[in-house]
Amino acid sequence: MRERIVALVDMDCFFCQVEQRINPELKGKPVAVVQYNKWRGGGIIAVNYEARACGVTRHMRGDEAKEKCPEINLVHVPSINDKADTSRYREAGKEVINVICQFNCAVQRASVDEAFLDLTEAVDKRIGGETQVSADHLPSTHVVGFESQLENKEEGRSEAVQEWLRKSDASSEDDHDYRLVVAAKMVEEMRKAIFTQTGFTCSAGIAHNKILSKLVCGMHKPNQQTVLPISKVPFLYETLPVKKVRLLGGKLGDTLMEKLGINYMSELEKFSEAELCQKFEQRNGQWLYNIARGIDNEEVEARLIPKSIGCCKRFPGKTALKTKQELEHWIQELAVEVCARLDKDYEENCRRPRNLVVQWSVEVGSSNSKTGFLSHFDQPSLARDAMILLCKSISIENSKVKVPIQFLGLSVGKFTEERNKANSIAKFFKPSSASETKVNETIVSDPPVPEVKQEAPPIKTGPMSFFLRNLKKKDPEKNDARVAAPQTSVESDEDEKESVKSDSDKDVETDKRCQGEEEAEAPCPQCGKSVKILDMSEHLDHHVAQELHKELNQPVTPVIPPQPSTSALPKKRKYTKSKTQSAGGDAKKIRSIQSFFNKK
């Protein structure tokens, strides 16, 4: 089996770096970024390494940080109309993504400050050319299982890297390690490019899948990178608490430890797939069985931009919203931000959202949401539609909200690409197509197929989901679920009498009240084709599937690998069990690793 080469690049104390670039006086000083209310100095969401040295951590209050570190510089997240605005960090994140895209590989934006890369093809191309890699090319690289015990840290690191290089030359029977070597060199170059072009430092993990690359990225920070040779997985797992693994950090991790009586990842390997499936459901069981062996088949999806745009705000305790006026006010404010970001997104990505989701909660821990079809994107429309959706589910009497609202959120999603964007219509994903590149800049499918019904939209089978739900069901005091024809447009029940809507006749909107109009048709806003209104949603889904495979952003000229990619990678993920290797026991453990993973 030929392993993929996957890297995870994560920015160092990202929000702090953004603030330090804006205000260079802060460079070299302890900094933390705080968000929300003035209450006790605000809550900390990012801490730079100088401040971490004095024990300041995320979740702390500004006041506590001042105690631990009197010289700390607390920077507040910008606030607009009493609402945190994190746009500057999103914009900075885009800069980074743009640099990464100069390298020829599939890039998956995983959060505001990190991205997964599939370097498999890029590495192969690189090996086709020059092949020499020396320790000089890997000045900030660490290799799991090659830690040296030398007093001098840097000397030890360098010696360990050289040791690894000696053991992993191109002539080895398998080339897994050699390909990691080449990848490590590329990632060194990429990180340097990120720094040169943005001024930000970052760290990276390089391994054969997403879970492992993410895991090792955190081992050496800041401004360093860590490689995990496949043969060192058992060694790594020996001292690795299960909750450190992505997706096991929550309830699943807890029940895993509880039900199996284990603490470290190495202990997971002795359970049969059948037992894991029986205890944690089929899907989770297979995933666990695989990850216990260092196997994770989740693909790096070529996606550079978020799938949804939203914002929200909490109103804890007595600040809960109690009147319709308050509610309207905050809906307006949220709509202002969403609208502004939406306009920008349209300019940059030429897409429009088809869905609007309003979320709210009436007590801590509860949550409710209502979804509606979206056809207008100006602020008043967003606010109006959101209010209508909300009013369908909560009861208001005499301008008083029956149960005070403690949380309110607006988000839009299910984007479709704008038509008429010459050249973009022809791209239609065809499941049976053999070849397609997954490099972000070019997703080429063989013969472009026009507007045809498409089976099998890309199957999304992310790992993990949860059986726990049934163990502890939420108390359903919930909604009066009187509304809601699925897939109707946003429209109030109150309007019923006078159908206020006037100018929207050209829009694709439906109201389930109009029982007699189930046969009515309207032009699809995407393709113009006449479609039954009640089928519009399903129809639009085909466009959504299309959008998933559209071309994302136009990276500039490739810096490193000059060749455009042409070959294919599998798109569909499968959970394949694998009976495999795992070269038994590196008996000895390195303390530094142990303490790294056990601390905190």
Place this chain on the structure above:
DNA sequence: CATTACCTGTCT
């Protein structure tokens, strides 16, 4: 009384 933001899987 951490906060805001995004993603995925299951159930219906």
Place this chain on the structure above:
DNA sequence: AGACAGGTA
């Protein structure tokens, strides 16, 4: 498709 739980940054 929509509602919701769970997970992560």
